[in-house]
Amino acid sequence: MQQEQFEYDTVRFKSVGLRYGNGPEILQDISLTLTPGSFHFLTGPSGAGKTSLLSLLYLARRPSRGSVELFGQDVTSAPRHRLPAIRRRLGVVFQDFRLLDHLSALDNVALPLRVAGASEAEIQRHVPELLSWVGLASHMQAKPSVLSGGQKQRVAIARAVITRPDLLVADEPTGNVDDRTAIRLMHLFREMNRLGTTIVIATHNEQLVRQMRHPRLHLEGGRLSILQPEEG
Ligand SMILES: Nc1ncnc2c1ncn2[C@@H]1O[C@H](COP(=O)(O)OP(=O)(O)OP(=O)(O)O)[C@@H](O)[C@H]1O
Numbered sequence: 005m006q007q008e009q010f011e012y013d014t015v016r017f018k019s020v021g022l023r024y025g026n027g028p029e030i031l032q033d034i035s036l037t038l039t040p041g042s043f044h045f046l047t048g049p050s051g052a053g054k055t056s057l058l059s060l061l062y063l064a065r066r067p068s069r070g071s072v073e074l075f076g077q078d079v080t081s082a083p084r085h086r087l088p089a090i091r092r093r094l095g096v097v098f099q100d101f102r103l104l105d106h107l108s109a110l111d112n113v114a115l116p117l118r119v120a121g122a123s124e125a126e127i128q129r130h131v132p133e134l135l136s137w138v139g140l141a142s143h144m145q146a147k148p149s150v151l152s153g154g155q156k157q158r159v160a161i162a163r164a165v166i167t168r169p170d171l172l173v174a175d176e177p178t179g180n181v182d183d184r185t186a187i188r189l190m191h192l193f194r195e196m197n198r199l200g201t202t203i204v205i206a207t208h209n210e211q212l213v214r215q216m217r218h219p220r221l222h223l224e225g226g227r228l229s230i231l232q233p234e235e236g
Pocket of ligand 1: 024030048049050051052053054055056057
């Protein structure tokens with residue numbers, strides 16, 4: 005959970021490279037520091053490596069070279085048993101949602117709270133409120149199979165933010181919703197950010213990137229550049 009005093013950067017990449025199998029390096033020599041409470045978009049053409057970079061952040065992969073530190077801990081060399089504690093500080097919105105099909109929307113969102121040992125009273129207080137806020141008040145008991153793409157996406161977002169993670173990583177979180185809903189969801193991310201969560205959002209939505217005026221991490225040809233809003 006969030007701390008008042010930060011003695012470390014949320015994310016630090018040092019000369020990170022990533023390749024799949026014997027293929028070419030998708031990410032080349034990326035060095036990057038994200039300070040606590042920062043908000044970045046991640047942009048770049050399709051296939052540039054945005055999801056691959058995010059997968060390093062949410063610990064689905066380790067880099068082929070270089071090092072990745074999260075919350076001051078080198079996750080490249082950390083023993084596997086140390087990773088779950090780091091994962092609990094992350095919220096992730098996957099491009100393909102990854103909801104549990106046998107659970108209702110409410111139970112999908114409640115899951116990370118249950119894993120963290122929250123009481124049922126706490127769950128009943130927070131989860132319906134958040135689901136209502138993202139416009140799903142009348143779908144709380146629905147299973148993912150009967151939800152639209154945009155509804156599933158909002159369940160996935162609610163699940164990622166319900167624990168107030170230290171770092172939120174979202175892959176195209178507004179790709180399936182209309183413009184008005186996209187702006188509403190961005191306000192949710194902005195509010196979380198205001199409360200201290202560090203945020204990285206991969207998106208193709210140029211209009212949102214321009215409107216929200218956060219710096220962007222831009223990937224192209226395996227290289228990362230950081231663009232400030234006025235340059236973007
Ligand atoms: N599991 C994998 N095995 C092999 N190659 C992969 C794998 N995942 C991604 N790639 C390749 O890595 C490159 C970057 O893919 P990635 O999904 O990270 O790009 P992206 O920028 O997120 O694309 P998009 O905007 O279309 O979602 C692509 O050439 C892709 O084919």
